Amino acid sequence: xxxxxxxxxxxxxxxxxxxxxxxxxxxxxxxxxxxxxxxxxxxxxxxxxxxxxxxxxxxxxxxxxxxxxxxxxxxxxxxxxxxxx
Amino acid sequence: xxxxxxxxxxxxxxxxxxxxxxxxxxxxxxxxxxxxxxxxxxxxxxxxxxxxxxxxxxxxxxxxxxxxxxxxxxxxxxxxxxxxxxxxxxxxxxxxxxxxxxxxxxxxxxxxxxxxxxxxxxxxxxxxxxxxxxxxxxxxxxxxxxxxxxxxxxxxxxxxxxxxxxxxxxxxxxxxxxxxxxxxxxxxxxxxxxxxxxxxxxxxxxxxxxxxxxxxxxxxxxxxxxxxxxxxxxxxxxxxxxxxxxxxxxxxxxxxxxxxxxxxxxxxxxxxxxxxxxxxxxxxxxxxxxxxxxxxxxxxxxxxxxxxxxxxxxxxxxxxxxxxxxxxxxxxxxxxxxxxxxxxxxxxxxxxxx
Amino acid sequence: xxxxxxxxxxxxxxxxxxxxxxxxxxxxxxxxxxxxxxxxxxxxxxxxxxxxxxxxxxxxxxxxxxxxxxxxxxxxxxxxxxxxxxxxxxxxxxxxxxxxxxxxxxxxxxxxxxxxxxxxxxxxxxxxxxxxxxxxxxxxxxxxxxxxxxxxxxxxxxxxxxxxxxxxxxxxxxxxxxxxxxxxxxxxxxxxxxxxxxxxxxxxxxxxxxxxxxxxxxxxxxxxxxxxxxxxxxxxxxxxxxxxxxxxxxxxxxxxxxxxxxxxxxxxxxxxxxxxxxxxxxxxxxxxxxxxxxxxxxxxxxxxxxxxxxxxxxxxxxxxxxxxxxxxxxxxxxxxxxxxxxxxxxxxxxxxxxxxxxxxxxxxxxxxxxxxxxxxxxxxxxxxxxxxxxxxxxxxxxx
Numbered sequence: 001x002x003x004x005x006x007x008x009x010x011x012x013x014x015x016x017x018x019x020x021x022x023x024x025x026x027x028x029x030x031x032x033x034x035x036x037x038x039x040x041x042x043x044x045x046x047x048x049x050x051x052x053x054x055x056x057x058x059x060x061x062x063x064x065x066x067x068x069x070x071x072x073x074x075x076x077x078x079x080x081x082x083x084x085x
Numbered sequence: 086x087x088x089x090x091x092x093x094x095x096x097x098x099x100x101x102x103x104x105x106x107x108x109x110x111x112x113x114x115x116x117x118x119x120x121x122x123x124x125x126x127x128x129x130x131x132x133x134x135x136x137x138x139x140x141x142x143x144x145x146x147x148x149x150x151x152x153x154x155x156x157x158x159x160x161x162x163x164x165x166x167x168x169x170x171x172x173x174x175x176x177x178x179x180x181x182x183x184x185x186x187x188x189x190x191x192x193x194x195x196x197x198x199x200x201x202x203x204x205x206x207x208x209x210x211x212x213x214x215x216x217x218x219x220x221x222x223x224x225x226x227x228x229x230x231x232x233x234x235x236x237x238x239x240x241x242x243x244x245x246x247x248x249x250x251x252x253x254x255x256x257x258x259x260x261x262x263x264x265x266x267x268x269x270x271x272x273x274x275x276x277x278x279x280x281x282x283x284x285x286x287x288x289x290x291x292x293x294x295x296x297x298x299x300x301x302x303x304x305x306x307x308x309x310x311x312x313x314x315x316x317x318x319x320x321x322x323x324x325x326x327x328x329x330x331x332x333x334x335x336x337x338x339x340x341x342x343x344x345x346x347x348x349x350x351x352x353x354x355x356x357x358x359x360x361x362x363x364x365x366x367x368x369x370x371x372x373x374x375x376x377x378x379x380x381x382x383x384x385x386x387x388x389x390x391x392x393x394x395x396x397x398x399x400x401x402x403x404x405x406x407x408x409x410x411x412x413x414x415x416x417x418x419x420x421x422x423x424x425x426x427x428x429x430x431x432x433x434x435x436x437x438x439x
Numbered sequence: 440x441x442x443x444x445x446x447x448x449x450x451x452x453x454x455x456x457x458x459x460x461x462x463x464x465x466x467x468x469x470x471x472x473x474x475x476x477x478x479x480x481x482x483x484x485x486x487x488x489x490x491x492x493x494x495x496x497x498x499x500x501x502x503x504x505x506x507x508x509x510x511x512x513x514x515x516x517x518x519x520x521x522x523x524x525x526x527x528x529x530x531x532x533x534x535x536x537x538x539x540x541x542x543x544x545x546x547x548x549x550x551x552x553x554x555x556x557x558x559x560x561x562x563x564x565x566x567x568x569x570x571x572x573x574x575x576x577x578x579x580x581x582x583x584x585x586x587x588x589x590x591x592x593x594x595x596x597x598x599x600x601x602x603x604x605x606x607x608x609x610x611x612x613x614x615x616x617x618x619x620x621x622x623x624x625x626x627x628x629x630x631x632x633x634x635x636x637x638x639x640x641x642x643x644x645x646x647x648x649x650x651x652x653x654x655x656x657x658x659x660x661x662x663x664x665x666x667x668x669x670x671x672x673x674x675x676x677x678x679x680x681x682x683x684x685x686x687x688x689x690x691x692x693x694x695x696x697x698x699x700x701x702x703x704x705x706x707x708x709x710x711x712x713x714x715x716x717x718x719x720x721x722x723x724x725x726x727x728x729x730x731x732x733x734x735x736x737x738x739x740x741x742x743x744x745x746x747x748x749x750x751x752x753x754x755x756x757x758x759x760x761x762x763x764x765x766x767x768x769x770x771x772x773x774x775x776x777x778x779x780x781x782x783x784x785x786x787x788x789x790x791x792x793x794x795x796x797x798x799x800x801x802x803x804x805x806x807x808x809x810x811x812x813x814x815x816x817x818x819x820x821x822x823x824x825x826x827x828x829x830x831x832x833x834x835x836x837x838x
Contacts, residue, residue: 015193017137041701045194045642053191062642082265171575172597181551181633185559189483189636197637198700198826201547202576202597207827210694216711219829220605223549224577224595231594231782238612260574262555263561267571317542317584317593372491382575429581 005076015050016043028073036071046070056084087241090395092307094159094297096152098122098145099387100290100379104152109394109402114376116278118271119257120290131212139208140175142255145293146205147212150249154213156305157297163245164218165206166235167253168228170382172202172221174257182259201338205253218245226430227315228252229294229383233434234313240300251295252383260290267269279376282351290379294386296393302439307393308420309336309439315430324431326331328423331433342435343417344395345369346388347407348424350380355427362369362423369421370414371407385424389434392420396438443836444688444720445611448545448681449530449623449669451522452779454766455491455662459525464783467791470811472765473661474648476799480556491662491766491767492630493518493587500625504586511569513550514663516579518772519627520586522665526586526623530669530681534588537728538620538675541592542584543610545602545626549576552631579627592619597771599825600733601692602626603666604762604774604833610670610688625667634770641700643737651734651761652741652807654798659735662767665800666775668782671687685782687834688818689722691715695828706747708830709733709822713751716832724752726818727834729790731781732807733822734761735768744822745803760793760808774823778833781819785837789813 009023012032016039030036033044044065046056051068059065059080068078097104101112102123127136127144130151136144146167154162176199198204203221210219218239222231226256229252239245264270271277271286279288298310314331332339345366347359363371372395378387395401395417418438425431452459455464455473466473469736474489479496500517501510504524512520523542529681532540550573557567572578580595592613603626608622628634638644638661670687695708702708717724733744733777741761748756760782769776780791786794793807817837824830 019137020133042138042195042198042699045640048642049191049193049640060642118766170577177551180637181555181558184555184632184636189632192636192640194637194640197633197640200633200637201599201826203599203825203827203829204699207694207699207829210696210828211699214696216694216708218692219827220596220609220692221598222594223575223577223597224580224593227594228577235609238616242616259558263558263571263574266561266565267568269572315592315594316590317581318590324676342557430577 001076001080004080005072008072008075011050015046026072029071032069034070035074055079057082088243088300090237090310091299092296092310093299093303093305094153094157095223095307095390095393097293097296097390098125098149099292101377104365112377112404114278115288115290115379116276118273118275118288119256119261120379121179122257122291127294128217138171138199139200140255142173142175143205143208145208146251146253149218149293149295150209150241150251152192154249154299157299157303159247161213161215162247162249164239164248164438165215165275165335166220166232167251168222168232168383169202169205169234169253170223170225170228171254172223173199173204174260176200176355178257178259206434224430225382226424226426227432229386230313230315230432230434233317236298237310237313240298246300248298249295251293252386253293254291254381254383279349279351287350287380289381291381292378292384292387293389304437308396309362311435311437313432313434318429319431321357321361324358325365327431328362328365328433335435339366340368342366342369343414344372344417344420346374346392346420346422348375348385349373349407350375358425359423361394370411372401372405373407374380375403382416388424391423392436394438396420444686445614445670446676446683446685447668447685447687447782448671449526450684451525451529451781452666452776453493453518453522454664454776455493456765460779467765467780468789468811470792470794472648472794474767480725483636484635484639487646488635489648489660490630491660492770493663511573512582513553513579514571514629515546515548515552515627516582517585518629518663518665519544519579523583523587523623523667526667538616539591540589541613541619541622541711542580542589543594543596543606543622543624544580544583545596545606545771545818546576546579546628547597547599547602548628548631548634550574550578551633552629555632582813588759598829599827600770600773601823601825601829601831602771604823604831605692607668607687607774607778607833608692608831609625611687611690614670614672619762621669621671623667624670625665626772627665627772628663628772630661645736647735648795649764650795651736651763651793652745652800652805653796654800656738656741658737660767662769664769664772664776666767666772666779670777683838685785685838686836687833689716689720689834692718692831695830697828700826701814702743702755702824704743706743708748708828709744709747709824712830712832713747716834720834722818727757727820728816729784729819730757730759731777731819731821732759732761733824734763736763742800742802745800745805756805758790758808760791762791764794777821781821781835784819785816785835788815
């Protein structure tokens with residue numbers, strides 16, 4: 001799980017071009033959207049593609065992403081339970 | 086009654102860096118097939134949250150827009166009008182490549198959203214919270230002049246007071262490689278300038294040029310914008326009447342034009358048009374700028390910045406002279422600009438000292 | 440130019456519901472939509488989306504235009520030339536050298552349909568190189584102008600999905616300023632893998648025929664098409680004793696300045712655009728008899744546009760409908776296609792129905808016109824909004 005979380009942080013930084021941010025800057029339970037990391041709706045769509053491409057998880061409803069992408073913690077949990085690759 | 090229109094502020098990001106007093110005294114003549122713009126630092130101007138997605142065109146556009154507005158002391162313009170020949174090619178290329186590579190799978194939205202031609206004008210509006218009139222023109226070599234025409238209409242009719250006018254085109258690897266394959270851009274490795282051009286194609290580059298246009302003259306004003314005209318196609322033999330009609334419409338005699346800024350880019354066929362027009366204005370001093378800007382669809386806006394510079398400072402930077410010997414002149418009142426590309430998209434612009 | 444606005448003397452259109460003005464009108468009256476599965480090119484999304492596709496190949500379009508081969512017309516240029524020629528014929532434009540005639544087109548796709556097809560070969564083989572110069576958006580306008588024999592002011596607008604509305608607006612302003620006597624204005628866009636996949640990544644494509652303003656709307660359907668209007672100055676009309684189809688009486692353009700793609704919750708940009716259009720037309724909001732809404736059927740657009748309409752009409756919203764369930768969202772061409780429908784509505788005294796509407800939106804008390812009512816109409820407002828917050832509104836008035 002720890003490895004998955006680290007991997008996720010690196011992927012998010014890379015996919016979303018979060019310059020000046022390192023994996024160590026992102027707390028596992030920190031909010032990814034709004035106040036925390038400050039991601040927005042376009043980032044959410046990018047994360048949906050990341051889920052599909054890397055973990056084989058298809059999310060057809062962008063609203064569902066809101067719960068899953070709350071934090072690294074919630075993402076990692078969802079991925080470990082639903083991943084197909 | 087038409088209102089007068091003035092160029093009150095200029096901002097650029099080009100191969101020669103950003104706009105500054107020493108701009109023309111620090112220039113170098115381009116001699117590469119493709120020369121990227123000399124990028125400034127965008128820190129402090131664009132938030133880290135916003136900049137992480139932006140292509141060069143967007144960043145250059147926002148920087149140049151800000152510079153132009155600041156010089157004219159305008160915080161939020163009434164309207165934003167831009168021109169771009171190829172639009173946001175970098176994002177367009179990116180989306181297209183992933184479409185090919187992944188066969189329509191795992192595509193991401195950011196590059197698609199930013200691939201639309203109006204992205205730069207829209208990003209500036211978003212950045213400035215400018216809810217006014219906002220239009221982008223995309224028509225090859227007259228993309229910028231189309232925007233200029235729109236800005237003139239907005240200001241001459243009194244609809245708006247301050248219009249942010251810009252021209253921007255960015256280098257995108259794939260798009261430029263295609264243009265190279267088609268012979269528009271010189272092959273890699275060739276080192277020629279506009280003046281010593283032998284191989285096919287021309288030197289390309291990129292840039293953003295913005296102008297704060299206003300209905301009132303200010304201390305920062307560079308020049309008065311008199312008029313612009315556009316023409317999709319012309320034969321070389323028709324350039325004389327094209328010029329004549331424009332001069333007459335604006336009550337000018339050929340001898341009123343002190344300098345003519347021509348779009349010489351090294352292409353022999355393009356030269357024919359400029360030579361023909363130059364012959365009609367034997368008393369005007371011919372100047373050029375594409376040896377400094379490089380060719381891109383909105384590069385004629387670089388020419389307008391050069392005209393504005395000459396009129397404001399009443400001096401011609403020697404690097405702009407097309408001929409080696411020039412008649413001595415101490416005052417510069419009216420400057421005409423002529424641009425076209427491969428016989429298409431002809432434009433005439435006339436600006437006056439103010 | 441009169442107080443009534445700039446005269447429209449010709450219209451031309453090609454869309455998935457018809458290849459002529461008459462065919463489009465009959466389909467609108469019959470409530471017959473033009474959505475289908477995509478057939479002109481292979482795509483992974485084939486079974487997942489509905490599109491307003493014109494069932495004519497590029498070769499057929501090229502033949503009907505009488506183009507000699509080989510040429511480098513992309514589908515965008517072909518569709519544009521097809522519709523623009525109709526507009527010119529319908530206006531009975533004669534070659535008149537003393538009349539200054541311009542062409543202002545618009546597109547968002549430009550030559551992308553050919554770049555996406557042949558781009559991978561460009562660096563290895565010169566076979567398709569003639570399409571490299573067809574890629575830029577402005578190239579389609581050059582080709583159409585050449586096809587029509589127009590020499591003069593030719594340019595192109597690209598403001599995403601509001602493009603054609605802005606082209607029409609610029610045309611009207613050029614006539615009003617006295618710079619042109621006649622101008623052909625409109626837009627063209629072909630379906631492409633680039634755009635269908637692009638909208639797919641935004642997750643705003645519906646897997647069913649779209650339902651504008653419905654509570655259960657799931658997104659938009661893309662379409663393709665082109666439409667052009669001929670605008671003429673009063674002097675040009677009097678000199679030639681021209682029949683006027685309608686007047687372009689008002690136009691407004693504003694930016695939402697809210698988000699790169701999404702519209703603001705209160706529809707500020709849309710509100711401002713409609714407000715400006717009413718001011719130019721010198722009309723009170725109550726004078727509008729019908730609104731041809733942008734109505735893409737995305738959750739975001741319809742709510743935002745609905746709120747803007749409620750604000751501008753102060754709760755007293757006139758009859759309105761979105762015709763996108765007929766044609767799909769034709770992007771840059773949408774404003775022109777819907778301008779033609781607005782003019783037909785004025786001429787025929789009929790409000791095109793908003794297909795597939797069942798349930799009103801929870802947030803708003805707004806019900807679009809669904810039956811195709813006959814009603815005398817004097818002023819029609821048409822909305823077009825695009826990415827980048829670009830919002831434009833046009834007002835057409837009965838001749």
